[in-house]
Amino acid sequence: MKDVLLRGLVRPADLRLILVEATDLSRMARMLHGLAPTSASIFAEAMTAGLLLGALQKGETRVNLSLEVDGPLSGLLVDAGTDGSVRGHVRRPDVHFPGDPAIGPCAALGGSGTLSVLRDLGKGEFYRGSVEVLPGTLTDNLRRYFAASEQVATAIDIRVLPTGKEPLGMVAGLVVQKMPEGSVDALETARNRIAGGAFLDALASGAKDEALARSVVGDGLEVLTRGPVSYVCNCSRQRAVNAASALGHAGIREVLAEEKQVVIDCEFCKKRYVIEEAELSDIARRLEGDLPAC
Numbered sequence: 001m002k003d004v005l006l007r008g009l010v011r012p013a014d015l016r017l018i019l020v021e022a023t024d025l026s027r028m029a030r031m032l033h034g035l036a037p038t039s040a041s042i043f044a045e046a047m048t049a050g051l052l053l054g055a056l057q058k059g060e061t062r063v064n065l066s067l068e069v070d071g072p073l074s075g076l077l078v079d080a081g082t083d084g085s086v087r088g089h090v091r092r093p094d095v096h097f098p099g100d101p102a103i104g105p106c107a108a109l110g111g112s113g114t115l116s117v118l119r120d121l122g123k124g125e126f127y128r129g130s131v132e133v134l135p136g137t138l139t140d141n142l143r144r145y146f147a148a149s150e151q152v153a154t155a156i157d158i159r160v161l162p163t164g165k166e167p168l169g170m171v172a173g174l175v176v177q178k179m180p181e182g183s184v185d186a187l188e189t190a191r192n193r194i195a196g197g198a199f200l201d202a203l204a205s206g207a208k209d210e211a212l213a214r215s216v217v218g219d220g221l222e223v224l225t226r227g228p229v230s231y232v233c234n235c236s237r238q239r240a241v242n243a244a245s246a247l248g249h250a251g252i253r254e255v256l257a258e259e260k261q262v263v264i265d266c267e268f269c270k271k272r273y274v275i276e277e278a279e280l281s282d283i284a285r286r287l288e289g290d291l292p293a294c
């Protein structure tokens with residue numbers, strides 16, 4: 001199975017649809033972060049949500065989805081781009097509720113908290129929307145976010161389906177939105193199909209791609225684009241140097257007097273950047289104005 005992001009239109013009802021299959025990237029992220037099954041399941045759901053939210057935006061922008069909850073998971077952050085890239089981290093990687101996989105994620109989230117979405121609208125403009133977390137899945141809470149914060153009528157479903165011993169057997173999600181002239185009834189039909197388990201049943205029966213999308217929107221689907229999605233981190237040594245520079249020359253002189261190195265671990269991809277004494281001295285001198293900025 002190859003992860004994919006599909007965009008389409010449903011005519012003549014004038015709905016737009018985005019479908020994400022994120023099984024491979026979710027399994028990869030699970031290995032990278034060493035996640036126990038329940039943490040992995042919620043993280044997969046959140047990354048799929050991030051990709052769907054990202055795909056609703058224009059241009060080359062990003063969206064952050066963050067969750068602060070009183071349950072054992074505690075919180076997570078997902079950063080996704082309009083280009084199909086996603087990364088993130090979970091505060092408590094070791095959460096595991098054996099038994100019914102439909103119940104564990106709700107228990108891990110607990111009963112209160114905040115779900116926030118930060119949208120980069122481009123040109124330095126941002127929009128933040130949030131809803132209080134209530135008992136239920138992340139997707140239940142995301143539905144309430146769409147109802148409360150976004151202007152467009154939306155139907156959404158995200159499913160993480162275990163197969164055998166694999167907690168991330170299949171991971172997929174879709175969003176259906178009404179275009180300005182779109183049919184209210186058609187969107188309601190999509191919502192009812194989701195509520196009746198159509199998307200989950202299609203996924204469980206092995207449907208993929210267009211067939212999976214049609215389980216919710218029916219036969220009028222016209223696929224516009226189809227592209228890859230993947231777990232990508234855009235951290236770099238230069239960003240780590242910039243982070244060290246943010247200590248200021250006094251801060252770096254302090255480090256030089258004690259540890260003699262700065263170690264920065266990327267929370268998203270676990271890469272470690274070590275900035276040694278000689279480079280730190282250069283940064284401090286540059287900050288003091290003795291060296292030209294490179």
Ligand SMILES: [Zn+2]
Pocket residue numbers: 233234235236266267268269270271
């Ligand atoms: Zn990284």
